[in-house]
Amino acid sequence: MKCSAPTTTRGRPREFDPEEALTAALRVFWQRGYEGASMAELTEAMGITKPSLYACFGNKEALFKKALDLYERDKLAYVGKALEAATARGVAERLLEGAITTHCGGSDPHGCLGVMSTVTCTMEDPSIRNFVTERRIATEEALIERFERGKTEGDLPDTVDPRCLAQCLTTVLQGMSVKAQGGSCAQELKGVVDTYLTMWPGR
Amino acid sequence: MKCSAPTTTRGRPREFDPEEALTAALRVFWQRGYEGASMAELTEAMGITKPSLYACFGNKEALFKKALDLYERDKLAYVGKALEAATARGVAERLLEGAITTHCGGSDPHGCLGVMSTVTCTMEDPSIRNFVTERRIATEEALIERFERGKTEGDLPDTVDPRCLAQCLTTVLQGMSVKAQGGSCAQELKGVVDTYLTMWPGR
DNA sequence: CTACCTATATACCGACCGGTATGAAATGTT
DNA sequence: AACATTTCATACCGGTCGGTATATAGGTAG
Known part of the structure; x- marks a missing residue:
């Protein structure tokens, strides 16, 4: 290099x-x-x-x-840390709160660079699109595995599919990025996070 | 004109x-x-x-x-229809399913044009950005009002804030658009919707 | 028909795009 | 001192961007 x-x-x-x-x-x-x-x-x-x-x-x-x-190394470090939480709910809490501070925080631009790239690079040459997609899938798979583990540990009800729950959470996270980029403040996102966590199944 | x-x-x-x-x-x-x-x-x-x-x-x-x-007139007509559902849950169901068929459907491009514009036009001249923002806020306000009505009608528990719940729902909808644009299929989004509706409070 | 009006097709505008050729400046090596 | 090597500053490349001037074609109105 x-x-x-x-x-x-x-x-x-x-x-x-x-x-x-x-x-x-x-x-x-x-x-x-x-x-x-x-x-x-x-x-x-x-x-x-x-x-x-x-x-x-x-x-x-x-x-x-x-x-x-x-x-990803600097600004998305909280994702790796979040996966180390004790329970599935703890993982979700850390991810959601990390998203608020990172994408709606002080001096940095609002919104997530990864989400932005996913949306804007749909038609770009495949090289850069695949580069973005790979990262996204990798973290999503890690989250799925974490929730599967959480389910065996009793964090989640038997009725929920860990994969679907993980994808639902990432959907909220990506939606929060859109909202942050659209001008939503941290307080507004806090309300979304609190509401979502109230609905969260299990511990 | x-x-x-x-x-x-x-x-x-x-x-x-x-x-x-x-x-x-x-x-x-x-x-x-x-x-x-x-x-x-x-x-x-x-x-x-x-x-x-x-x-x-x-x-x-x-x-x-x-x-x-x-x-908005053609492809987002389902939003207006959804608000006419009998219950708050019915509204959410119609919005989420409408989002799947619209943003992940057959021959049309994937993803929501409004979400895409929100993300890409952050730095554009204010004229077009405000144009997009106004539409987004208008539908969000309509959704909030619908959920406030639903709360008075007993659709929602007393503990939930209609504004936060509406914003949580739009967060999921916008996240679904990101996922659709990123290549997610309708089946995958269906799993997200089902999971989210399982968590939904009230009727 | 003539006068008038509007849409069409072609060619063009300056500005900016990502990327580069070129030569001078600054270092280590001999 | 002479050279090799790497970076720097400037000017430039063809191509594309959004937008337009110009002239011609196709209609109605009188």
């Missing part, structure tokens, strides 16, 4: 920090979407010129994938 | 049907989004040339608004 710092630095040293630049790029993609983010806007936010960007990150598509990686 | 047929037809008659053309434009917007739909693609799908489009519909933004009007 070209953007990783080689052990022996030959040639003119790079004048910017790739991680900082990638963080800036992530923010642009986050609020403009993949197509909506222009190279001009990206380079300006990253504080570098286009040739530097292409030399370090490849092209727009590769930059987006790296930004999405960073996004 | 220029595209309405005047009673006395002077000048060369138009060679296309504006409603048919608008239907074709709606389909393009539906699967490409507002920004993703190019004028070239639109004119080709509509079977007319660019000057004809501009003369009849104004510009891209005006065309999109007219298409969104048509969309």
Whole structure:
């Protein structure tokens, strides 16, 4: 990978920090979407010129994938933590509250980059679409397995299908992202979460 | 409005049907989004040339608004019908099932044009964003009022807030649109709907 | 028929798109 | 000092974007 710092630095040293630049790029993609983010806007936010960007990150598509990686690692870390909750209900609570703070929080753009990409990249070239879809399916499968475990542990009634319950929860989470992007405030989403958790079956 | 047929037809008659053309434009917007739909693609799908489009519909933004009007009138007619159900649960059932057939149905593009526009037009000029937001809020308010009525009629427990319940339901509906656009099939959404309706409070 | 009006088709506009060629500047190596 | 290597800054590439000027074709009104 070209953007990783080689052990022996030959040639003119790079004048910017790739991680900082990638963080800036992530923010642009986050609020403009993949197509909506222009190279001009990206380079300006990253504080570098286009040739530097292409030399370090490849092209727009590769930059987006790296930004999405960073996004999942930093902003979606709460998902992994949520799966470690003691009960199925605890998992749902942590996911829903994490979604509020992450997608409706302080200085970051509202809404989920993954959801946004799912919606906008329906017709994009398959490379980037598959990249987004894989991540989504992976976390959903992890959630299903967690609820299957919860069912064996008595967290969920025998009547509920763990797969359907997991998909219902992700549906709510994705809907919350839409609402956040549409301008809903954290308080409004809090009401949705509380209502949904009241309806939640089991412990 | 220029595209309405005047009673006395002077000048060369138009060679296309504006409603048919608008239907074709709606389909393009539906699967490409507002920004993703190019004028070239639109004119080709509509079977007319660019000057004809501009003369009849104004510009891209005006065309999109007219298409969104048509969309709500034709494809979202089930929403108005759903509000006429006898009970709050009946309303939810009709909305959720209508969402499946509409957003995951046969020949039409998957997903909801309104949700898609909400997500993609976050940064668009305010004119089109407000246009989308107004529609969304209007239907949400109607749903809230319907659930408030349902609560007085005993459809809902005293413990639930009709506003929060309505917003929770719209969250699920919007999430279903995301899932449909992401490739989920009707059967998968059916599982979500069934699970959610099982959790539904009251009749 | 002539005058007038409107829709059509073609070609074009400046602006922006993602991406790159080019040459100078800055380092390590010899 | 001379060279190899890498980054930087500038200017530029063909293509597409939304939108339009222009001229012609097809109608009604008189």
